[in-house]
Amino acid sequence: MAIFGRNTARQRLKRATQRALSVPMFDAPPDCTPWVIGGLWPPELETVTPATETVAEHLKNDVQRIASSANERLRALRYADLPDSARRAEEVRIIDVARSYAVQRVESTIRQLRSAADDFDTDPRIPVVTPPPVESHVVPDEAEPVVAEPVAIQPEPEPGDHHLARLLEFVARQEPGLRWAVGEREDGTTLLVTDLADGWIPPGVALPAGVELLAPARRRGRIGELLGDVMRSADYHPGDLFAPGRGEPRTESTTARELPRVDDLGWKLIEATHWRDGLPRLVHTLAKAGAAHTGVLDAEVDVLRVHSDTARYQLMAQYPDVDSALLSNCLLLAATEAIAVGDERSANYHFAWFEALNAPTSTQWGAAP
Structure with a gap:
């Protein structure tokens, strides 16, 4: 009886040891960084020079921030009460969205680098070649055939x-x-x-x-x-499939963002961007220049777009639960970029949203019972 008891205890101990060894000692956090930013580094920044050092540092920090946001979403998803198939589909969507944001961020930097290169890619020693004038030949009058004008056929309205x-x-x-x-x-x-x-x-x-x-x-x-x-x-909803043949370009609207004009838009935008946390000093400077219509350099607008794109990518990475402070900065960046390039309709639209979302909420304090 004693031998049987020792064997049973030994078997239980063996099974417990095997079970313990089959389970990892820690739960490794997910890391999708290679899938988000792998292979995206632009060739223009393979060799960093003093002229591109700042741009490369900003790009490195921004794409790493996008990957970190995706990793945070993946970690939160692991503890969500979802079926395995739904969880895997959501993981793929998070990685794909983060990858697309990283691609857009890199493309924005490439445009900035090429724009700067074009500004300085001139050589005064190269002579300007003027093409010789083309002699005009008079063609004798001939009877022109009469061509019937085509009749415009109105397309039938879509269902x-x-x-x-x-x-x-x-x-x-x-x-x-x-x-x-x-x-x-x-x-x-x-x-x-x-x-x-x-x-x-x-x-x-x-x-x-x-x-x-x-x-x-x-x-x-x-x-x-x-x-x-x-x-x-x-x-x-994210993940829905698009029907083939329906994504052809349509006529774009130029007035959809039309809103009642914000009074003193330029002055209010200048005040809102002054020493605001999370916004670079350049935003306030360009807000003043855009409001005063004094002109803004293209290189400054490109840098502003980089900041605006980065903030928007961070906002999309947080979606659907976005941070209110980051959202407000995105609205101010969008309004500043629009007013800097002379698009006052869009500047008015984004700043009107900034005012609406940052207006004090009404309370019942002091109301009659």
């Missing part, structure tokens, strides 16, 4: 659902990491929304002609609820 799907896909292809929705109201107008920041459309997203946007205001709700009362609608 409502197909039209909405085309509008939706036009914007979703530009920012596939966001949720989008489009709906047709009873009066025939078409409303386009995203839930990035209560309905704000970030810069860089071309809008199709014929759509309207939400007015700046704090609002909550799912993507479909932001549309309000509509007759028909279509929505897009």
Whole structure:
């Protein structure tokens, strides 16, 4: 009986040891850095010179920050109550979105480097060659054939659902990491929304002609609820497949971001960017220059775009739970970039959203019971 007891205890100890050795001593955190930034470093910065040292340092920090944000999302996803298939699909989406942001960030730096090279790629010793004048030959008059003018055939209107799907896909292809929705109201107008920041459309997203946007205001709700009362609608969620043949370019709108003008826009933008945490000094400088219409150098605008793109990539990496301070800085960067290049309509749009989202909330303090 004693021997049997010792054998049983020995077997239990052996099984416990095998089980302990089969489980790793620690849970290694996920690291998607190679998949996010691998192979993206531009050839122009393979050899860093004193002229490109600052640009290379900024680029290195920014792409590493994008990869770190993706790793944080992956770590949070590991503890989410999701099926394995859904978790794997979300992991792939997070990595793909981070990779696309890193690619855009590198492309922005390459454009900046090439723009700077073009500014200095001139040699006064190269003579200017003027082409010789071309002799004109008079052709004797001949009877011109009469060509009948073609009759314009008006295309038949698209079905409502197909039209909405085309509008939706036009914007979703530009920012596939966001949720989008489009709906047709009873009066025939078409409303386009995203839930990035209560309905704000970030810069860089071309809008199709014929759509309207939400007015700046704090609002909550799912993507479909932001549309309000509509007759028909279509929505897009990250990971949805696009139908083939529907993503052809459409006519872009130049007035979709039209809003009532903000009083003293230039002065308010200057005040908002003055010594603001998270914004470089250049933003305030260009806000003053843009408001005064004194002119801004292209190189300064390129640097401002780098800061704006970086902040927007960080914001997208946090989506759907975005930091309010980072969002406000993105709005100010977008408004400053627009006013610096003379696009006052877009500057007014982004700053109006900044005011709406940073306005003090109403409270019940002092209200009658």
